[in-house]
Amino acid sequence: MHIVIVGCGRVGSxxxxxxxxxxxxxAVVDKNRKQFRRLGPDFSGSTIEGSGFDRSALExxxxxxxxxxxxxTSGDNSNILTARIxxxxxxxxxxxxxxxxxxxxxxxxxxGIATVATVTWTIDQVRRWLLPSExxxxxxxxxxxxxxxDRPLPAHFAGKHLSGVVPNDLATLVAVTRAGKPRLxxxxxxxxxxxxxxxxxxxxQREALDxxxxxxxxxxx
Numbered sequence: 001m002h003i004v005i006v007g008c009g010r011v012g013s014x015x016x017x018x019x020x021x022x023x024x025x026x027a028v029v030d031k032n033r034k035q036f037r038r039l040g041p042d043f044s045g046s047t048i049e050g051s052g053f054d055r056s057a058l059e060x061x062x063x064x065x066x067x068x069x070x071x072x073t074s075g076d077n078s079n080i081l082t083a084r085i086x087x088x089x090x091x092x093x094x095x096x097x098x099x100x101x102x103x104x105x106x107x108x109x110x111x112g113i114a115t116v117a118t119v120t121w122t123i124d125q126v127r128r129w130l131l132p133s134e135x136x137x138x139x140x141x142x143x144x145x146x147x148x149x150d151r152p153l154p155a156h157f158a159g160k161h162l163s164g165v166v167p168n169d170l171a172t173l174v175a176v177t178r179a180g181k182p183r184l185x186x187x188x189x190x191x192x193x194x195x196x197x198x199x200x201x202x203x204x205q206r207e208a209l210d211x212x213x214x215x216x217x218x219x220x221x
Contacts, residue, residue: 004029004061004092006052006082007073011098013038015070020045027061030073052082058090068094076100083113145203148174153195154213162197163187171201171209 050057
């Protein structure tokens with residue numbers, strides 16, 4: 001897939017290098033050409049000096065054939081304008097904008113523009129570790145019955161096989177994030193301090209799941 005990234009700061013450059021490593025073609029747009037140094041000498045994608053809301057710059061970046069675009073500059077207005085142009089004028093299907101203002105992000109989400117609210121995400125991540133007794137929900141289905149919740153691995157499960165962390169009749173352990181990297185097939189893993197569990201659970205089982213994970217009686221043998 002061809003992907004256009006607008007903004008070559010820490011997020012944009014890191015994203016560009018990861019996508020290139022995964023085999024995608026990438027074009028990076030930034031109004032400050034010095035920012036392209038973040039990409040390193042081995043970057044095989046293309047770089048375009050210009051603004052994301054400049055249609056000629058986007059066209060040079062190949063937006064007409066792009067399957068996705070990420071607007072990740074440091075300006076909310078620029079990111080939203082870029083996202084709208086990409087989606088509404090060029091018809092790019094997958095478009096996401098980085099937004100610093102949480103309230104503004106909610107507005108654009110309702111308008112159908114995918115946003116990543118940096119402040120909201122950071123607050124959530126900090127709370128996740130400050131208050132490990134709280135059960136955090138990262139996704140809920142349309143019915144509101146099924147949720148994907150994130151839960152730090154309780155200390156008494158460290159060193160134990162994760163296959164026994166959650167009983168099958170209570171919920172399903174879907175994945176584990178370890179050292180910042182998500183991993184599937186968690187049942188084959190042994191728990192480590194700092195693991196973040198991603199668990200699918202029904203609404204009426206959330207309280208029981210929370211109690212199970214907090215109780216030493218739930219410690220797998």
